[in-house]
Every structure is written in C-alpha cells, then in structure tokens.
Amino acid sequence: xxxxxxxxxxxxxxxxxxxxxxxxxxxxxxxxxxxxxxxxxxxxxxxxxxxxxxxxxxxxxxxxxxxxxxxxxxxxxxxxxxxxxxxxxxxxxxxxxxxxxxxxxxxxxxxxxxxxxxxxxxxxxxxxxxxxxxxxxxxxxxxxxxxxxxxxxxxxxxxxxxxxxxxxxxxxxxxxxxxxxxxxxxxxxxxxxxxxxxxxxxxxxxxxxxxxxxxxxxxxxx
Numbered sequence: 001x002x003x004x005x006x007x008x009x010x011x012x013x014x015x016x017x018x019x020x021x022x023x024x025x026x027x028x029x030x031x032x033x034x035x036x037x038x039x040x041x042x043x044x045x046x047x048x049x050x051x052x053x054x055x056x057x058x059x060x061x062x063x064x065x066x067x068x069x070x071x072x073x074x075x076x077x078x079x080x081x082x083x084x085x086x087x088x089x090x091x092x093x094x095x096x097x098x099x100x101x102x103x104x105x106x107x108x109x110x111x112x113x114x115x116x117x118x119x120x121x122x123x124x125x126x127x128x129x130x131x132x133x134x135x136x137x138x139x140x141x142x143x144x145x146x147x148x149x150x151x152x153x154x155x156x157x158x159x160x161x162x163x164x165x166x167x168x169x170x171x172x173x174x175x176x177x178x179x180x181x182x183x184x185x186x187x188x189x190x191x192x193x194x195x196x197x198x199x200x201x202x203x204x205x206x207x208x209x210x211x212x213x214x215x216x217x218x219x220x221x222x
Contacts, residue, residue, distance in 0.1 A: 019074050024067040028080040031056045031063070035088045042095050046170040050163065056088060057159055061152075078132070082118055089114050092162050099169040110193065117196035120203035127210045137202035145195050154195070157188035 019025065038052035063081060067073045090111045097107035125133030134146040144150055164182035167173040 019076050022072040022074060022077065023070055024063040024072055024077045025080055027059050027063040027066065028077065028084055031059045031084045039091050046173045050167060050173060060085065082122060086115050086118055096162065096165055113193065113196050117199040121199045124203040124206040127206055137206060139198055139202045141195065141198050142202060154188055154192055157185040158192040161185035161189040
C-alpha cells in the first residue's frame with residue numbers, strides 16, 4: 001500500500017511543473033530567499049546577517065531529510081541544492097574578501113575552486129550515469145568524504161569557519177569565542193579545499209575516459 005508521501009509525489013509527477021512544488025524544492029526556494037535577505041544586511045547589520053545565513057544553512061539539512069522521508073528526490077532538487085550552496089558560499093567569501101582585503105585574492109580563488117569542483121563533480125556523475133554526483137569516481141578520499149557522517153561534519157565546520165571569520169570582523173559579533181571557533185575549524189576548512197581539488201582531478205579523469213571511449217566508438221562506426 002502506498003503511503004501519503006508516495007501518493008503526493010506521484011500526484012505532483014503528473015505535471016512537469018509539479019516538480020517545482022515538491023517539499024524539498026520549496027525549502028530550497030526558502031534557502032535562496034533567506035540568503036538574499038542575509039546578504040542585503042551583511043555590511044550594516046551583522047547579527048541579522050548571521051541569523052538569516054545560519055537559518056538558511058540549517059535548511060540545507062532539512063531539504064535532504066524531507067527528500068528521503070517523503071520520497072521526493074528529483075534532479076531539479078539536486079541542482080537547486082547545489083546552486084543554493086554554491087551561491088551562499090561564494091557570496092560569503094566575497095564579503096570576506098572585502099572585510100579582509102589582505103586575503104581578497106585567496107577568497108576569490110576559493111570562490112572559483114568551490115564552484116568549479118562541485119560543477120565538475122555533478123557533470124562527472126552525469127557522465128558515468130551515476131545515481132548521484134556523490135557516486136562519481138573511485139577516489140577513496142571522495143568516498144570517505146561523501147559518507148554522510150563525514151560529509152555533515154566537514155560541511156558544518158567549513159561553514160562555521162567562514163561564519164567565525166565574518167563575526168570576528170565586527171565588534172558586536174566578534175570576541176574570543178569566535179576566534180577560537182575559527183582556529184578550531186581551520187583544519188576542517190583546509191581539508192574541504194583538499195577535497196575540492198580532488199573533485200576536480202577525479203572529474204577530469206572521468207571526462208578523459210569518457211572522451212576516449214566516445215572516440216573509439218566513432219572510429220569503429222566510421
């Protein structure tokens with residue numbers, strides 16, 4: 001017997017537009033709205049920014065939870081989740097490049113690395129016809145990283161490092177606690193960048209193999 005979640009999902013599935021109304025995707029729209037509201041206040045009202053940004057970050061866990069519980073996973077949802085993540089991280093790094101101008105070039109490099117690594121990983125998943133971009137490649141590091149407990153831990157402290165840096169730039173939100181949090185989460189942040197580089201390398205390996213197979217097939221046909 002089908003449960004209410006499956007019936008609701010199939011009901012939405014009768015129309016292509018119904019995919020946009022799935023619960024996880026509605027949460028994704030909320031994340032984007034919260035991020036936009038947060039960054040409208042990043043320079044003048046840091047407490048409001050942190051509250052809205054952290055609320056958006058917590059919803060990142062909620063959309064995945066509801067996608068699994070309600071059986072409402074979709075390709076659009078996966079893409080929306082990645083776009084929301086990458087936009088939030090890029091905008092926060094851009095803000096940090098203004099607050100810490102000595103490190104502005106490094107922040108811009110990190111924006112580039114974060115965006116291209118995740119986009120390559122998603123394209124690699126499509127190239128391998130994997131169920132998820134998380135299944136693409138055969139790297140031991142990436143398999144460990146995408147194990148849910150590790151993924152949750154690394155992503156959490158990666159974000160906390162950036163938030164702690166942001167908070168430390170303002171008298172009303174900074175303090176010893178934020179500086180300690182930044183130092184504590186720094187190794188995890190560095191690990192996340194290593195993972196991003198590995199995502200790029202692993203994806204390029206997949207692209208090269210796929211291109212080689214395609215050329216072989218073309219030569220056999222001709």
